[in-house]
Amino acid sequence: MRDKPWYPVVYMFVITVLLSALLIGFSRYTRDKIEVNVQMAFERAVVGAFIDVKPVANQQVHQMFTQQFKLDEKSKSYIYSKDGQVQGYAVPFAGQGFWDNIRGILGIAADKRTVSGITFYEQTETPGLGARIDENDFKKQFPGVKIKPTAKPIGIRPAAQQLSDNEVHAVTGATQTSVRLEKLINDSLVRWLESQGVKEPSS
Numbered sequence: 001m002r003d004k005p006w007y008p009v010v011y012m013f014v015i016t017v018l019l020s021a022l023l024i025g026f027s028r029y030t031r032d033k034i035e036v037n038v039q040m041a042f043e044r045a046v047v048g049a050f051i052d053v054k055p056v057a058n059q060q061v062h063q064m065f066t067q068q069f070k071l072d073e074k075s076k077s078y079i080y081s082k083d084g085q086v087q088g089y090a091v092p093f094a095g096q097g098f099w100d101n102i103r104g105i106l107g108i109a110a111d112k113r114t115v116s117g118i119t120f121y122e123q124t125e126t127p128g129l130g131a132r133i134d135e136n137d138f139k140k141q142f143p144g145v146k147i148k149p150t151a152k153p154i155g156i157r158p159a160a161q162q163l164s165d166n167e168v169h170a171v172t173g174a175t176q177t178s179v180r181l182e183k184l185i186n187d188s189l190v191r192w193l194e195s196q197g198v199k200e201p202s203s
Helices: 006-049 058-068 131-136 175-195
Strands: 071-072 077-082 085-096 103-107 115-122 155-157 165-171
Touching: 006 058, 006 103, 006 115, 058 071, 058 077, 058 165, 085 175, 131 175, 155 175
Parallel strands: 155 165
Antiparallel strands: 071 077, 077 085, 085 103, 103 115
């Protein structure tokens, strides 16, 4: 049968169908897992903007997220409540970094004026430079920073420069990442402040 002129065509067709089916099945299987992992990273970032969740298992993080955080459709942020009291707000920010997308969460205290923390759930900036925005030395600057209801609520200034109460130091050697991150954070903050009715005091 192998010497028949149609055999190679049929053989290649069958092999192609089988391989395609395997690839489609594998793609669907991994896609579901990837989507779960992406959602888990997002939930951990939201919770982590207020609570140190590093030792907490994924199931516990998911439970915290579903029970204590509620999406506010108007502002596209999450309201963090505990024991019936608003504890803060999780404001997502996302956009183009120096190399690729940066996605993160800015935690805001219940007073709507103070940062409680910052987390990232996606960034592929330069290792050892821009990627250091996801290191604790950079992130630990944010808790307690004041939010000003202006066009630039939070500033990221070069290292060694004197800071105001609404500013943090940039990562040394990562100027472009810092500039882009500042814009992403402030674009989201300005929209969020407007949705909350928080305006710049009139002079």
